[in-house]
Amino acid sequence: MSEFMANINERFRDPSLAKQLLERIKRAVQTLQRPINLMEVCGTHTVSISRNGIRQILPEGLKLLSGPGCPVCVTAQRDIDIIIEVVNNEQVILTTYGDMMKVPGTVANLQEAKALGRAVQVVYSPLDALKVATENPDKLVIFYSVGFETTAPMAAATLELAAAQGVRNFKIYSVHKLVPPALEGLLSADEVKIDGFILPGHVSTVVGGEAYRPVPEKYGVPAVIAGFEPLDILLGIERLVTQLVEGRATVENAYSRAGNWEGNQVAKQVLAEFFQPVDAEWRGIGVIPGSGLELADAYAAFNARNTEAIAEAEQRLVGLKSEIKGCRCGDVLKGVILPYECPLFGKACTPSRAIGPCMVSSEGSCAAYYKYERHRQLV
């Protein structure tokens, strides 16, 4: 076996190379002589940046803003409330990723519902959810399908299997979101100044660099696809500040070992067959045109939104105002504030007693800052 590949992630952690990259970044920032805001779009980037202390070693004047890249966090509160309500239906087994369990609904969360005996199952893959459906033919198995372009193709491929096998009690409640339209949403809202985007490596593996072309072409903002190890992230930053120094704005790929300009054609085809883009609501940002994925009309029979169970859950929620009071997760997701600027951060809101979704998801910005940066930032 290739020893090189067996340690591929470690190779991109070399501290001496990181030091030199940082030096290049410092020089570029000096040349620019103005404050620079870069946004790391992806929650997995936020976690890696926090864990590796990258924010603290960057030169003064260069700020990393955490963006809307935590799928669980950007989900509209109404969708969360509906899914927590639907488990009160005894016909339903709800399956979803572990990240959803502690996400606060307006009145409860899924973990509490499960403790009360409701049928909620954590799955690692949508394939596991499909298995639950085949093993429980007399139940309605809903898969709460959350995630960006990295995760949506897995749901599509599972749907393909469900359709081929004719598993009729398997339904998908899609809250899938798309990254490129969200970037345009942020840029056109113009609430924060963003000088460049560190683009999500694994979303980009699927969509390819070309999906981001409007970012430099329409808004003049450079964007670089980056991987998740410290050197990957520093290289992404270095490429961005170099573009700024040279007065260029293009999409660059600093993660070429796992993606190219066209993306994964098969994944894109499978996605296009089973899902269609729809307008979608993002927490804190509002409705962004074409930024969500709903099941394609041809597969409406698998759409949980067409079931009685969901219609009844919606009925029961009429009159409930879906919102989490005091939580500024929406502003965190836009980069308007950093997590520790929320008055509740680390006080009323901690991972063990989270008020908003940004504090519970493994990739939520508030959770990452609390875990790795609260001592560095709050002193």
Place this chain on the structure above:
Amino acid sequence: MCLAVPAKVTEINGFLAKVEIYGNTREVGIRLVPDVQVGDWVLIHAGFALEKIDEERARETLKILEEMAELVEREEAGA
């Protein structure tokens, strides 16, 4: 949720493959990377292989990083 981990493909059976992740064997779907072969390295996410990892391009990126580092060092020595 967008994290994918590297794994080595050890066996292929139709739409499924056995992969080795950090010493553990797992079965994953390969619907999204149909041309994958035994011995390839792939990124795994939510029970599926997402994409192959290209060894040559990984080496190229590291080489670029090393060249950048040398450049910085040389400039510092000259300064």
